[in-house]
Amino acid sequence: MSAAAAVRQDGPLALVCGGGTLPLAVAESVSKRGRVVVVFALRGHADPTLVARYPHHWLRVGQLGAFTRLAHAAGCRDVVFIGSLIRPTLWNLRPDFRALMLLPRIMAAYRGGDNHLLSGVSKIVEDQGFRLIGAHEVAPEILVSEGALGHIDASAQHRQDITFGFDYLRASGAFDIGQAVVVAGKHVLAVEAVEGTDQMLARVADLRAAGRIGAPEGIGVLVKAPKPGQDRRFDLPSIGPKTVAGVVRAKLAGIAVVGGTTVIAEPERVVNEADHAGIFVVGVPGGNEQ
């Protein structure tokens, strides 16, 4: 922890922000600790309201040269990536000159699964003289703790589905696939890949409405876990109010994530809305084995 603590105080922090409310939570947490935050807002992803509260620069994905210059000028050595970012196509990247010079490496990182992409990108960022750290290292309160977050806990039956889901995600993680699955009565209803958790939950709601799900309403759990070998500085599984809304629409019983390695956006709202809807949100121990 002392090394991490030293890192946190090492000058202004460059916060590269995608979409959602998580970047705001991280920026607030880091600011409260007395560290200067410089926001690099990704155009088309980051929320302009958040951006206005901090010293900031707007960037397009792919503007590596501009980022390097501006972040160095602001005295940032540590960089945190946070927020949702829909995987851009190469066509949309519009790389600047420096990124263009690195294009062969970016292309190599682009092939293969997400882990491959992310580790390639982090290597490139570090080669520019930055230190890439995880959002949870500078704002540990964004992580889900272990146990039930609200008033409702998972039953023994739900625990069986949760175990089944984690077992599946451990097996499929070797193939660098998505981080989420919906399990009902030990039957997998949906597996997340490129579409993301929200779209997967919408699919389950549609299948339910079409009478194609055998399990009755109130049976079924959304299970999320980090992929084995996932670079946690870059991409932890996350949940938020949208996740709760999706689970409610899909008429599932609750949400299970790995405690200590899952990020939560707007935790109070998540707990209130989950309690109100009668669904559980649990952090399950075992992040180390995932």
Add this chain to the structure above:
Amino acid sequence: MSAAAAVRQDGPLALVCGGGTLPLAVAESVSKRGRVVVVFALRGHADPTLVARYPHHWLRVGQLGAFTRLAHAAGCRDVVFIGSLIRPTLWNLRPDFRALMLLPRIMAAYRGGDNHLLSGVSKIVEDQGFRLIGAHEVAPEILVSEGALGHIDASAQHRQDITFGFDYLRASGAFDIGQAVVVAGKHVLAVEAVEGTDQMLARVADLRAAGRIGAPEGIGVLVKAPKPGQDRRFDLPSIGPKTVAGVVRAKLAGIAVVGGTTVIAEPERVVNEADHAGIFVVGVPGGNEQ
């Protein structure tokens, strides 16, 4: 084979027909061999045009008593299930008296994954004095052979995606999940669960249109395989003209299935349409390991 050959000639064949054109192909093939076919058409699933060509009875899913009585009266001992059948909800089952008596066992079969459901159902059918056999045993020409079906073959790059896909399906099959996956550049774009292959392909097309797929058009393969331990008398992976159309819309390079353990509907049309669209359809050896 001699036992199988004996089975084929054992009196009239009860053909329980779901949707699609496969039941027609099987009925034709069996009839051509000189065996009487009695069609049991599932209401809401089977095609009335097919049904009209053969002695037939309409049944609802769940009418086990009626099926048993009618099939015995027709002198059928062998039963083949063929055609698509959207997994019915218990609510829609409307079981008749005999099925009601067996409800605890049907319920038990209903929990868990598809394999569990299917093996439960086949056990129940066999307990009524029938012998459940595979459609491919009475109509071997419905199976995909090994090698390229049309003029186009998979390249070395596509072969890597195919191997990756089969490896994934072998690992995920232990969890009794769907039988198909879309792989592009060793990156999994979509995994099939309850939604089925057609809906999964539609999702890939949507993600592509939304710019959320990094791989360029013409990279990516639909890979299908039987689940390990799957009851092949009941549920083999299948492809048909709809699959080709879905692959074309998703802008993938082709389709890979396991030769000898995959059913193909309207093979000539599949080959013509695949050739015309410039996509490959290959049967890969290795059904035994799947």
